[in-house]
Amino acid sequence: MKKLLVSLLILVMVASLFTGCGGEETTADNESEDTNAASTDTSKDVTSDSTDKEAEPEPEAEPEAEPVTIKVTSGLWSKPEEQQYVREELLTAFEEETGITVELEVLAGNDILDLLASYKETGDWASDVLITHSGDMAKYISNGYAQPIDDLAGSMTILPAFNDSTMQDGSTYYIPISADVYLVVANNKALNYLPDGAAIDSLTWEQYVEWAIAIAEGEGTARTAMPALNVKSMCYQVGGMVLSYGADFAEIDSDPMKEVWGLVGEMIAKGAIVEDSFQYGDPVDLMKAGTAWLSFYHMGPVGQIFSAAPAEFSIGPAPAGPVGNGSIAGAWGIGISAGTEKADAAQKFIAFMTEPENLYKMTQGIGGTIPPVQEVVDVLGSEPADEVVKMGLLTLEAG
Secondary structure: HHHHHHHHHHHHHHHHHHHHHHHHHHHHHHHHHHHHHHHHHHHHHHHHHHHHHHEEEEEOOOOOOOOEEEEEEOOOOHHHHHHHHHHHHHHHHHHHHEEEEEEEEEOHHHHHHHHHHHHHOOOOOOOEEEEEEEEHHHHHHHHOOOOOOHHOOOOOOOHHHHHHHHOOOOOOOOOOEEEEEEEEEEEEEHHHHHOOOOOOOOOOOOHHHHHHHHHHHOOOOEEEEEOOOOOOHHHHHHHHHHHHHHOOOOOOOOHHHHHHHHHHHHHHHOOOEHHHHHHOOOOHHHHOOOOOOOOEEEEHHHHHHHHHHOOOEEEEEOOEEOEEEOOOOOEEEEEEEEOOOOHHHHHHHHHHHOOOHHHHHHHHOOOEOOEEEHHOOOOOOHHHHHHHHHHHHHHHHOO
């Protein structure tokens, strides 16, 4: 009987054990289902939020500005190396600063006049900015090829020598950016032959002639260059001389002109002029090679000679005659074409080019020409090109 009770008790305990395990598994399954349900509901909420966000309209991007290109039509920078310098050092900087592209077109003065006449006739203006020589400015203004730029000129102190060319009827049409005169350049070997009491920075024309002859006699050969290639600068060399003797430019039958031709004839008669120089357009190669030791020429080529070897050469202002230093002086000015449709971009370009720093950089890069703006003159240093500019200013002041 006891054995039967024990067996029954064991069976009850085993049955209770299995019943407990089955209950725990059921609870775990229910918890898992509850968790999955919660997870599913959360996923539905996230998907719903994401759908709502994607449904919101995206803001429209602002349209990109149309690229702007301006054409600069210039009689300045006729030499390829000058154009390369201006493009690399100035135009590229302007394009990076403003996003405006510059197309540089360099033509002879008469060709530009013909081009602008055709623009005016057709009403289709392809040029936006004009760079014009002072001798042509009056034609551009009177023919209606350029427009007033008084607002741009107001902040600058322009050297008064050029106001007559850049202005008309009280309005400013051009801002001068480069000016030039004629200077003396000498190989330092020639200084040994200077006449008594003469100095290169205060010569008279009589002393210049005496000096040229003394060099030829001392060296046994001509050493003075007088470039006379057709349609070049012979008339300006002689024209500068005659101005210092009191005549107007190109008065070929005047008494002062006869005196000037007498001085030139004396140098030729005494064998002082390098004959080959008559076939040259400028004295650069002759001076650099040492064939010539003395010349009177445009300050651009003089600047090239002096800057290439400042220890070998000396420079001076134009020699003086009875009425002062004589030199042909010209300037280049920048303005806006009358019919441009890109006046805003053109104004930005002129403002950039006439900043003192950029004007200085330009005059340095093309051999040393006069920046006709006082703000640039005030910052001249002692570089070779600066010395060329100073001599040019001295000629302007004394002429």
